Amino acid sequence: MRGSMEPKVLIFACDWCPGLGSDRAGQDRLSLPSGFRLVRLDCAAQVSGEWVIKAFSEGIDGVMVMGCHLDACRHQGANHRAHKKLETLRWLLDGLRIEPERLCLSWGMGREALPFQAEVQKFVSTLKLLKTGEKA
């Protein structure tokens, strides 16, 4: 994205809940921030910590991992492990003084249009605030 002030956000969304939310947000013609790209997954547990690291190294400002509610993963709770593993990555980022807020984990919030929009907008404003501060 050339010369835009909008934070670049990569969203990894599981197709079951947040994927549905994304579709519904579109159907309701809600307005979403311009800087995000969505990757659909079979399960949010597919997101490897290394992918997040790679995204940051490619200059992406923030990564969102959206999955189903913690008790509702149809892959028998795979999202629990995903959460712990990505929390661990957040601690690592923190240890290197890279803002851990750049990795957002959202479980079960993205199934309907308005909550999906709210989650994305909230994350983008968090990133905008970080941008005005120091970026490691």
Next chain:
Amino acid sequence: MFHSMESAEERTRSLGRELLESGRITGLLSIIADREGTRPGFLRKPDEVDSLVLEPRYLLAPVCRTLQAMDPEATLGIVARGCDERALVELAKAGQVNLGRIVLIGLACEEEIARQCGCGRPYPRKIDVGQKIDGSKGNVSSGEGSGRPGQQLDWNAELARCLKCYGCRNACPLCICPECKIGLAMWVPTGVVPPDVFSFHLIRAFHLADKCIDCGNCQDACPAGIPLRELHRHLLKMLEERLGYVPGLEVDRQSPLFTDLKHGPFNGPKIPRWMNTLGENEL
């Protein structure tokens, strides 16, 4: 001090000779010193044990793994410090060593060495030689022996000195992957030095999050003097605080990253050596 060092050495030698003479072990892994220098050695005969020394501190566990791969039936002896034992525990969990065929001569690090190293547990579970010295803060992870807590460092400056020599990865006892990811161009662009901070170091630290046993080999191996240990220590501290897990202490306890959030820190199932949920059939 010198006197007690000698007796520690002597004691280790006599234990080693005993094990070899009784035939319980095929050979003893330890540090040896002779005309050719000081280096790790594999002693097979009791009279070879004369060359056994205890210093410098050098992690022998990875050598154990290589030896076992060469001769899986042999029982090996090893002069093991706390870090050796922790490394062996984690390697056993990963199916890389057979603890049943290893006999440990437990060596507690003496004060000078323990202070220099700064790990939280400079002694093995069973101490055969030496006196137990308390580690920094009494636990493995939050050792601040080097005096520089991880978060105060300017990592950009520190990692800018990296030559991508892979010394840290090569020296680490738990880096065992046949095709190391950070050696692949897809993950870490080739021909770029220093490597992108994220790709190389973050990925390695992340992989070792629940495996690092704080031996310090990575930092010792780094020619650019990067305080790599601090990177891992921070993560180990968080793992202990938040998930109640310290790697290297219990061979039957699996990493919390493999279980649901509902399973508390102490509820992981035992890890069987072989388990086949596939039944007898090829699929």
Next chain:
Amino acid sequence: MSLKERIGAFLCTCGKTLGRSLSIEDLKSQALRLPGVFFCQVHDALCQEDGQAFLKEQIQSFHPDGVLLAGCSPRGHGALFQRLISQWGLDGEALEVVDIREGCAWVHADNPDVASAKAQNLLRMGWAKLSRKELSRDASIPLLKSALVVGSGPAGMAAASAMAGQGLRVYLVEKDGTMGGWLRRLSFLYPSGDEGANILQRLKQEIEPSLLITVFLEHEIAGARGYVGNFQVHLRGGEGPKTIRAGAVVLATGAQPLVPQGLFNYGELKGVMAQEELESQLLRGQNLGGTTAFIQCAGSRIPQRPYCSSICCPVALKNARLIRLRWPQSRVFLLYRDMMAPGVDLEHLYHQAMDAGVRFLRYSPEHPPLVEGMDCVQRVKVLDSLSGRETALEIDRVVLSTPLLANPQNAELAGMLSLLTDDYGFFCDRNLLEPNRTVTPGVYVCGTSRWPCSVQEAILQGQAVAASVAALLRAQRAKASDFGVLDGVKGWPAVVNESACSGCGNCFQACPMKAIGLQPFDGRRVARVNKVRCTGCGTCATLCSGGAIQTQSLSDSMAIKMIQEAFK
């Protein structure tokens, strides 16, 4: 990894609407610039008949090795396109549908420049994913024509008998010394009024003489391995451990009523009993004259157990009426919170109970009845919530209707077979359209092990399961891809690159479906994936430091390229 070299790209304008929100021309030229894309066609409505015909003609003329399709969300017509292209000779997985509508044009409607730039990135990401996608061979699995039923209550017996009727070999495992489960302890059944013993006898008669059914009494399940079509279930008991091989496993482990310890002075006063004790007394022909009070919802529909056990009201109605009819001088009170008697037969039973002279008193949960007495029960004080009056009833016996609790061994079985249980310990079924199936293919549940239900319904479920199992095991073999399906969507299993695998076991330990095993290979151990059990969640791949195990739907190389294309 080989990249695709003949990708056919199709851009759908969704009835010309997308052209208003983003530049289709720019998107087309972007597509043609992507390496490996050798044509790009624009169409107004690919999902419609003429669109489908167009797709077919293009694909069959040009034989692409992959299809990149941009238009509406893949949730819309993704499955349709997948089906179509596999009918036309391509692998259904060699398709990537990129959402430039719901996720792009429609949410950036006020900003066509943004929408266009984003659509191009999304197309590049879709190309990145498709060009690096590797498809694995499906596996063919044998299907044994046999089933193992755990539990010989009415559900288990009905299932066993029906499956034998379909020609399947059935192994019926029962931990007690006789068949029947709770049916042995029931006097009369609702709504038919049949004697429990009678129904039990008839069910036994379908089982005992059958040459196809082997009953293992006093046996329990010690372990289970394998997968659909070929389970190996280890039994303990009898003369020694044995292993049964079966194509399907049916769980009919039943449930048991809560013992109302600590409720309504049960155990403290004589004459306060649980409903099943009343059933025993009815069976023994004990005198039940005098005054009886039934108290419903004893221990159910409360915070720690907020469910209705569905059988307690019908059972109480049946028993209350029975007592009134047999002992005309008796007085019977039924103290209820809500009367749960759905359906024609149960509503009829409710009226019959009223006609028989049972007196109904409604209480609210904030003011439960008080059972009083010294040594023996003497009275029950109840605040009638309909009239607001407190009444004291002189009582000879109190019968507590308690809920059914899940069999405590369900958790262990769930662990062995990788099943889900709900908060109360009952086995979960898959979804609305597959009510007796579990998340593990080949494992079915029926009867009260799934949810509290009547004997009649347990039998119904047992027969339903039998029909499913018979359909499952009809063929000689099946494809692994038939089973990695959740809600109609196929999840592609993970694959292992043995030369890159260190055998560390991270994946094996973390797999939620227990679909990974560790096997000897070249002097060390490596991971292997069971394609039937794997649902493609990706947990294994994220924990593999060496990248040896990957999910096919999004491998590392696909993901990295997508990340790199996302903002180019």
